Amino acid sequence: MPSKKKITIEPLARVEGHGGIKVEITDNKISNVEVRILEGPRLFEELVVGKTPQEDLNIVPRICAICNLSHKYAALRGLEKAVGVSVDSTTKLFRELMHHGEMIESHSLHIYFLALPDFLGYDNAVAMADKYGDTVTKALQLKKFGNKIMRMMGGRMIHGENPIIGGFGKLPTKEALTEIKGEALELLEFAIATINLLGGLEIPDHMERETQFLCCKPPGEEYGYYGDILITSDGEEHPVENYKNVIKERVVSHSFAKRGQYNGKPFTVGALARVLLNGKRLKGKAKEAYDQLVTDRWYRNPLFNNHAQAIEQVYSLEGIIETVNQLLASEDAEIAQPTQESGIGTGVVEAPRGTLIHHYEVKDGKITAADFITPTAMFLDDIEAFIRTGGEQLLAKNQLDNIELQFEMIARAYDPCISCSAHIVEVVFK
Numbered sequence: 567m568p569s570k571k572k573i574t575i576e577p578l579a580r581v582e583g584h585g586g587i588k589v590e591i592t593d594n595k596i597s598n599v600e601v602r603i604l605e606g607p608r609l610f611e612e613l614v615v616g617k618t619p620q621e622d623l624n625i626v627p628r629i630c631a632i633c634n635l636s637h638k639y640a641a642l643r644g645l646e647k648a649v650g651v652s653v654d655s656t657t658k659l660f661r662e663l664m665h666h667g668e669m670i671e672s673h674s675l676h677i678y679f680l681a682l683p684d685f686l687g688y689d690n691a692v693a694m695a696d697k698y699g700d701t702v703t704k705a706l707q708l709k710k711f712g713n714k715i716m717r718m719m720g721g722r723m724i725h726g727e728n729p730i731i732g733g734f735g736k737l738p739t740k741e742a743l744t745e746i747k748g749e750a751l752e753l754l755e756f757a758i759a760t761i762n763l764l765g766g767l768e769i770p771d772h773m774e775r776e777t778q779f780l781c782c783k784p785p786g787e788e789y790g791y792y793g794d795i796l797i798t799s800d801g802e803e804h805p806v807e808n809y810k811n812v813i814k815e816r817v818v819s820h821s822f823a824k825r826g827q828y829n830g831k832p833f834t835v836g837a838l839a840r841v842l843l844n845g846k847r848l849k850g851k852a853k854e855a856y857d858q859l860v861t862d863r864w865y866r867n868p869l870f871n872n873h874a875q876a877i878e879q880v881y882s883l884e885g886i887i888e889t890v891n892q893l894l895a896s897e898d899a900e901i902a903q904p905t906q907e908s909g910i911g912t913g914v915v916e917a918p919r920g921t922l923i924h925h926y927e928v929k930d931g932k933i934t935a936a937d938f939i940t941p942t943a944m945f946l947d948d949i950e951a952f953i954r955t956g957g958e959q960l961l962a963k964n965q966l967d968n969i970e971l972q973f974e975m976i977a978r979a980y981d982p983c984i985s986c987s988a989h990i991v992e993v994v995f996k
Contacts, residue, residue: 568593575970576602578977580680580690582632583984587973588820589957596957599950601977603823605988611936619645619731619904619926622933626924627725629938630986632675635668635720636917638729640924643792643913646731648928650905657733657899660719663889664729665791665915666882667715672918673837673875673882674712676981677760678705681872684975685767701763704756708879711749715886718742732902740894747890750883754851757879761855764873772965773956773976774866777948778833780812781840782916789840789847789881791916797843798828799865806914809923813939823943823987832947835920836980837874838864845877852881868952868979875918875981907931917941919981942987945980952976 569592576586584605590598610629614622626641627634639661646653653661678701679691688694695702713723718738720726728735779799784790796804796812804812815824827833842864845856855877864870912925920941927935953973960969 573970573973575974576604578974580683580978581982581984582630583982583987585977585982585984587953587977589953589973591957591961594961596954596961599954599957600820601946601949601953603821603946603984603987605822605984607822608985608988611938611989614933614936617933618931619649619928619933622926622936623730624727626938629940630983631724632672633668633917633919633922633983633986634725635664635716635729636915636922637924638720639665639792640913640915640917640922641926642729642731643915644911644924644926645913645928646902647911647913648909648926649731649907649911649931650909651732651902653732653902654897654899656893656896657902659889659893659896660734660737660899661729662790663715663886663893664719666885666889667712667719669712669791669878669882669918671709671712671716672981673879674705674709676918677764677872677875677879678702678709680981681975681978684971684978685872704753708753708756711746711753714749715746718746730901731904733899734901737899743890743893747887750886750890754880754883754887757876757883758851758855760876761858761873761880764876765859769863769867769869770956770972770975771863771867772959772963772972773868773952774863775952775955776866777951778828778831779839779842779865780828780833780835780944781843781921782806782914784844784847787847789844789849789852791840793914796914796921798833799839799843800829806912806923809912809914809925809939813923813944815939815943821946823946823984824939824989825947826939826944827947832951833944834868834871834948834980835941835944836871837878837918837920838868838871839920840916841874841877848877848881850884852877852884855880868948868976871979871981919983919986920944938989940983940986940989942980942982942984943989946982946987949977949980949982 721728
């Protein structure tokens, strides 16, 4: 009789949402790996059918309380294409500022409070406080700063209604902008110190394998968090409107989330993909951090997503400073109006966890169809593949101490947003 063993991790700790990991071992070899999305399916694609574009903007941020502005931003980009809205350059800058705030809020939460305890040997960030009190305190300040920008641009901390079709309901004063620029300058030193902290960590290599990467190609020659072209690590470029030909979704029995593959194989999205595919566009201290940290191992090891997020923290703080300078010298923004009532639009932005797609079809001012693909739904297959490789290597070396933690660290590195990912049911009305 074959010897069998099962490792079950449920719930998966220090991630957003309710998920788990199941690994089955037969005759000392990995026979099955499942990253289980246990939250029930959510029907947002159907909830917005029959709604106006502005009503959609009130609904879709509820997909996630953490990355609610990314959902708002992706929806705005898709819906504005559909109804013929072209926003001015000042509005674009304010949206970039909004997005920088969410990136800092989300990345700081993940790096310091969800991932870093694993590397430093603690159960949680509170336990780190005795030895790393300054780091924890500064991390809280950084997260609070990201929250402040989200509240300023969104109208409130969570699910703000200030971003609207064509612009914003209310814009911050020059005094408020100057204040956040000063705070960004003060926090930049801590973000750079984090680069040095992460650079000194020993990163396990047992899970390393080749994979694929996908993200947006920002306009121009700049690094950024949005675009109208999807780029992949094999050098291909695809208009975002062709996303269904690039990302092939399927359903698995152990998950309430679809799975995405590219060219029939798992792939990764997120900070790691962005830094590897677009990192040479970085400037300033962020480029220095890129040059300091990035090695060939990054292409094979998902744990470096934590480091990539740290680089993006530096980039976003510098981006806030630069954006505020541009806003202080810019013309007043005006709310752009729709030029048509029917159309199709696909909006893509880089949410903290990776590429986020909102696709809409609008007819006579009402949404007739919608499709959302979230980052977590794209990289779940890749998490399973890395856990399988890591498990096989650890079994072969008989390194079984804390094997559950090793599996968790791989999953946590992706910073999964499980609630966002649970979209699988198609509702048919007859």
